[in-house]
Amino acid sequence: MTAVSPGRAVSAAGSRRQLPRLIAHQFRADLRCFARNTQSRFFTLLLPVLFLVIFGSVFRNADVEVPGGSINESVYYVPGIIAFGLISAAFSNVAVTVVRTREAGIYKRRRATPLPASAVIAGRALVGVLTAVALTAALLVIGWAAYGASIPVRTAPAFALDVIAAAVVFCCLGFAVAPLIGNVDAAVPVTLAIVLPLSFISGIFIPAGELPGWLVNIGAVFPVRPLATALLAAYNPHTTGPGLRWGDLAILAAWGAAGLTFATLRFSWVPRGEGD
């Protein structure tokens, strides 16, 4: 007993020191799984790129009314599709992966190991944030090269802040929605059923000025619209000042906090129907 107690104490303290290493270890494996999964690659990475190419090409010649003036419609779509891409990487893909991993029994097996719960969550969350940021960078480059959409230097810091905040917030929401999805088959349809209608009423596929005002007002309550307006403000050459929209960020942060709370309370390690 006396011989063992110090060993225990060391291992408990050691496991706390181990946490960053364990998160990095889990992150590498999760990133590899993401990169090798066809569904993830298509829905998360390719679909937003396709949307950008389609929307940007179809509506080349029209102008869209934005705060302070008007911009070319293909430029208008770049921040919108960036918002859509962020959401598909940080929200949809996280939700679908969590459901798939849970229903496969993989979370259950990991719970039988010494791996701390926080490392399981943080590893996957980092993949969501990282892919969201990387996808944003790719869409930004495509938007600039194909449609001449650029971000003024004075609003660039605001844009970076918006992207990182949104990646974290939608990641929390992805973890929050996973417990509500009972099986793997439902995961993709459920996330699409949430993301697509919200995208339509948030000015992502149709400029908000062409939508009825009450629909835009409904959209403003949800987190997609604030993200779209914040990113548009960064892209809009008529924006004066740094383009920081604290109100939009506050709504996003509130959704993120609510999502994190719900996810913490309802996260399940075992397949549906195997609870205690």
Add this chain to the structure above:
Amino acid sequence: MSCRLAGAAAMRAAQTQTSPVLDGGGQGGVAIQVRGLRKRYGDVEAVRGIDLTVRTGEIFAFLGPNGAGKTTTVEMLEGYRHRDAGEVSVLGSDPADPRPGWRARIGVVLQECQPEAELTVEECIRLYAGYYPRPRPVAATLELVGLADRRAARCGRLSGGQRRRLDVALALIGDPELVFLDEPTTGFDPAARQSAWEVIAGLRDLGKTIFLTTHYMEEAERLADRIAVIAGGRIVAEGTTATLGGRDAAASIVRFTLPPGMPAADLPPVLAAARAGGPGGTVEARATSPLPLLGALAAWAQARHVDLPDLQVIRPALEDIYLQLTREAR
């Protein structure tokens, strides 16, 4: 073979030295202690007050039909489910509130679990090895479960049997003292089952304690040092393969075919109660102690200068005892 056994013995001795008494590894030699364990789901009491003792280094088979409470019990021991009542100690810890480091000392093969489909076998094992403070060598573990030649295959492409071997490898990679195997061979073809049994028997040689749940009596008989049978949420029998359910005391069957032209009525008196008239004049006699009956039968045959070429003494099959035990509980 002798070398391997000597190695296993040395490993066991080493374990005894390093494991503290309180953890159940030392002189006490108790890995799992369960008293009065109960679990209820709504109106159904799945586990109705069971007692179990699993000794260090043994293969303990927990046998029962589907829905008997096997998985509920093993998941309470693994810390997945909370009990309603009873005392549980697994390697000296309460699984509902284990001490730090406890999870590194147990390995779990779940009844139903898919691997990380996009990873290769070796990547998957390395992932799990990274979770533990002192993992086993990856190559040796691949070898042990017979997956060395599939190390580069994606986990999603493995056959059912190979996937189960991977499950075992993932449960062993942390070098646990105690391994839970929940129905490790359900759905296997005979060849896959045979090789899984070899893997499990190999774990015993490594000095692991094994808690094996199964609904195959043959599996328990082949592997287990001791067996407990659960039915309807209660332990209905406990013992070794020799003593389970009073097998050692149960009647054996003496069976032979009457030589042509010999009527059953001519048999010696001790065989009077024997059942005759089976197909081809088969006679079956039951005896708790078959020797006096055989002596009388041999004397009778010699006196008449006839042989009994198909004479058999049949011990009661464990399968029959198991079926009887679980039928009674229903």
